[in-house]
Structures are given as structure tokens and as C-alpha cells.
Amino acid sequence: xxxxxxxxxxxxxxxxxxxxxxxxxxxxxxxxxxxxxxxxxxxxxxxxxxxxxxxxxxxxxxxxxxxxxxxxxxxxxxxxxxxxxxxxxxxxxxxxxxxxxxxxxxxxxxxxx
Amino acid sequence: xxxxxxxxxxxxxxxxxxxxxxxxxxxxxxxxxxxxxxxxxxxxxxxxxxxxxxxxxxxxxxxxxxxxxxxxxxxxxxxxxxxxxxxxxxxxxxxxxxxxxxxxxxxx
Numbered sequence: 001x002x003x004x005x006x007x008x009x010x011x012x013x014x015x016x017x018x019x020x021x022x023x024x025x026x027x028x029x030x031x032x033x034x035x036x037x038x039x040x041x042x043x044x045x046x047x048x049x050x051x052x053x054x055x056x057x058x059x060x061x062x063x064x065x066x067x068x069x070x071x072x073x074x075x076x077x078x079x080x081x082x083x084x085x086x087x088x089x090x091x092x093x094x095x096x097x098x099x100x101x102x103x104x105x106x107x108x109x110x111x112x113x
Numbered sequence: 114x115x116x117x118x119x120x121x122x123x124x125x126x127x128x129x130x131x132x133x134x135x136x137x138x139x140x141x142x143x144x145x146x147x148x149x150x151x152x153x154x155x156x157x158x159x160x161x162x163x164x165x166x167x168x169x170x171x172x173x174x175x176x177x178x179x180x181x182x183x184x185x186x187x188x189x190x191x192x193x194x195x196x197x198x199x200x201x202x203x204x205x206x207x208x209x210x211x212x213x214x215x216x217x218x219x220x221x
Contacts, residue, residue, distance in 0.1 A: 031207050033208075033209075042199075042211060042212070042213040042214055043157075043199065043211040043214075045208060045209070045210075048207065048208060050207070056208060091156070091157065093157075095207055097207075100162070101147055101159040101162055102149075102157075102159065102209065103159070104149075104156045104157040104158070105156060106155070106156045107156060
């Protein structure tokens with residue numbers, strides 16, 4: 001298994017543009033998490049899914065952020081419109097029932113100018 | 114409230130010296146605790162689970178429920194241990210609460 005795959009690795013966009021981040025979890029994992037990492041706030045959970053259903057989105061900063069998981073092998077995190085303060089590294093992670101720990105993707109480094 | 118505290122933002126030690134990265138948690142139930150490591154510009158990797166009681170790369174961590182701590186230790190630091198270390202708490206769900214992290218620098 002190639003692990004959790006995120007794309008793109010880097011994204012530079014202008015303020016106001018729509019940004020879509022993508023994640024492919026490990027096959028067989030039934031939990032998927034989106035985290036944001038910044039120097040100031042560390043790792044923040046944005047949203048997580050179980051069996052493709054959003055369970056907790058209380059960490060989503062505002063309505064500009066949305067996430068979907070149309071099937072077990074794909075999830076997206078969308079920011080529309082993007083703002084400079086959204087600049088961060090966005091990590092996707094997956095896990096299976098039983099709490100064996102998360103497997104993280106390589107992250108997407110987002111820069112909004 | 115559920116919380117993970119890593120009091121040190123930066124810890125510098127010399128190669129060969131012992132290392133202890135501190136982690137304290139606040140949780141009323143039975144916690145599951147983890148240590149994750151992030152090498153420069155890489156993904157976070159699971160280092161240890163308290164439930165496994167294992168030693169990975171020479172690191173160990175013991176859960177002390179009385180002191181609500183889960184400190185990460187290594188007797189002799191190596192330069193390749195330089196990284197960011199995060200303590201995480203699974204609070205009865207699959208949602209983890211991460212500490213703010215400690216950057217370990219091992220000096221030659």
C-alpha cells in the first residue's frame with residue numbers, strides 16, 4: 001500500500017480563488033481526518049469522517065471551508081474563497097477501527113497570496 | 114476538559130545525552146496516548162502507542178496515571194533524532210487531541 005496520498009504537495013493561489021485539496025486514504029481504513037498545521041496553532045483537527053459520513057466538523061474554521069468524502073477512497077477539502085490566513089500545511093490521515101493510530105499523508109503546503 | 118500539554122517548545126541536548134520530552138494530559142476516563150514524530154518537512158509518523166509498551170528507535174514512554182503523564186525518553190540521543198515530537202490523546206473516540214509539539218535538537 002502506498003499509504004495516504006495527498007495532492008497537490010504544494011499550492012500557491014491568489015486570495016479569493018477556490019482551492020481544492022485531495023486525499024486518498026489507505027484501503028480498508030474507515031476513518032479519515034483533515035488537520036491543519038501552523039506555527040502558531042500547531043495541529044488542529046478540522047473534520048473527520050467514518051465510513052464516508054462526516055462525524056465532527058466543529059473544527060472547520062468557517063463556511064468558506066467544506067469537505068466531502070464521496071466514497072471510501074477519496075476525500076476533498078475545499079476553501080472558497082481563500083484568504084492569506086488560510087496559508088498552512090493541510091494533512092489528511094486515515095485510521096481503522098481499533099485505534100491503532102493514524103497514518104498521515106505527506107501534506108499539502110498551501111500559500112495564499 | 115480534554116487537553117494535552119507539552120511544556121517545552123524546544124529542547125536541545127548534546128549527542129549521547131539522555132532525552133526526556135514531557136507530555137501531560139487531562140482526561141477523566143481511560144486514555145489512549147501516542148507519540149508522533151515529524152522529521153523536517155516530512156509527514157507525521159506514529160512513534161509509540163502506550164498500549165503497545167514497545168521501544169521504537171530506542172524511545173520508550175510510560176503512562177503514569179497518577180501524574181497524568183506520558184513522557185518520552187531515550188537514554189542516549191542521536192543526531193538523527195532531531196525532529197518535532199507530538200503527544201496525542203485519543204479521548205474515547207477516534208478524534209485525537211495533539212499537543213503543541215516539542216522540537217528536539219540534538220547537537221553534535
